[in-house]
Amino acid sequence: MKDTEILDLYWARNESAITETQAAYGNYCYSIAFHILHGKEDSEECVNDTWMRAWNAIPPARPARLSLFLGTITRNLSFDRWKQKNAMKRGNGEMEATLDELAECIPDKSNTEEIVAQKELERQINLFLGTLKEKERDIFLRRYWYAEEYSEIADRYGLNLNTVKTTLFRVRGKLKAYLEQEGVVL
């Protein structure tokens, strides 16, 4: 079923919208959740919560890309759940490595004086992503939006594992420099 048809079901408040959404995007959303949570039950719960959020949000929302809309909800729900579960405790899993790597991008406080809001940070990150080459951006998002493993990214783009690691290392360096240059404090 096409996205427009699924959206029509939501707008008609037809509950089969959820069934169709599950059939079309269940695996996609589960994959996003699982990469963050690394647990079957938690991932399934996040996916189910995603359908509920979507049901409540549509209407009035009518997303242009249903997959991204649902994927973003799943990602946020999964990350919230991950934070609850971990509560800043260190553990294993891909999320730990992901955050450790992103921590390299944090500029020193001494270089900046003002604190920016989360929206401003989003804007800055979008601007930064616009400066990257397409391949760099794709790899960066695969790692830090989808929380995919290096090997998965290498498979996806037919790249050597070391190429992926090197690319991410360079992009993190660029992001750090960009945030410092823009005076962003985290």
Next chain:
Amino acid sequence: MSEREKREGAMRIFEALSGVDEQYLEACERDTGGQAADGRGKKVIPFAGLARFSRKYGKFAAAALVFGVVGAGYLGMHSLRMGKGASMSTNMATMDQAVQQAEVAEDQSNGMAAGSGMLQGEAAAKADSSVEEMPETAWEAALEAAPEAVSGASSDESMLKDNVEDQVNSVDRNAGVVQSSNGRSQEKTVPEVYACVPKVWPQGCVTEQHWVANKETQGETAQYLEVSGSYPDRQETFTLRIMDLGEQMPGADRIGKTYTEAEFDESCVTKELASGAGDFGVLYQTGDHYVLVRFIGSGTAKEVWEMMASIRP
């Protein structure tokens, strides 16, 4: 900046990425390195599962294949020694040999022979189970072989037609002369393989050499020289399998890295290795070819080490 502050900052970036422009995500899902996408943004790679399996388990699969081939070769040679292998010779000695080997097999099935117990892993398990079944069939084969031996009616050609996957091509004790039904590959194999025959044998040990051909499933025939060693004064045997691997070295990244994988570089052969392993392989290089010498069986550490260390291609 503390670790905690860095981590909180990382989490803020991770959260902020949820607000990334959809066009970037869309492009990210669309661009899969030239691969087709399935309409949900998921990449479709032909044989991706196979490639992933190969990368993760390729080494294990290769090792299993090697053990399988070696095990099959071992079993095949055993059965041929006791059965149809006897018909290759056209003299009366064949009958005697088959009968003797049948007796040996019977002894083995009763747990009297040590050789089969020295094998390790899957090959050993297969060998043991097969040995249990051998005596009866071996006797039958020996009896069948007798008329042929007397009349001299056996031929290599008929052997090739009705033989099982593995066969002994010919036997020429300790002479290093090889007669084979597959002359082309045999000629190519011999120099490299004979360069890797040990120069020193354990004292009191009696050896026999056989050429063994494994018909693999891909239709290619791998041949190796098998040297069987036994000690008349004690219940111990060993087998050396010397196989030319050609110019391609399979599993090259494993060689010399660890002692636990039972396959070693030449430089890794030590007394410790010889004493600790009843089944291991050593890779030698002679000219452009790699030759694997596999030791299966038993002996004192000094004997095994001296024998393996004497291989200087």
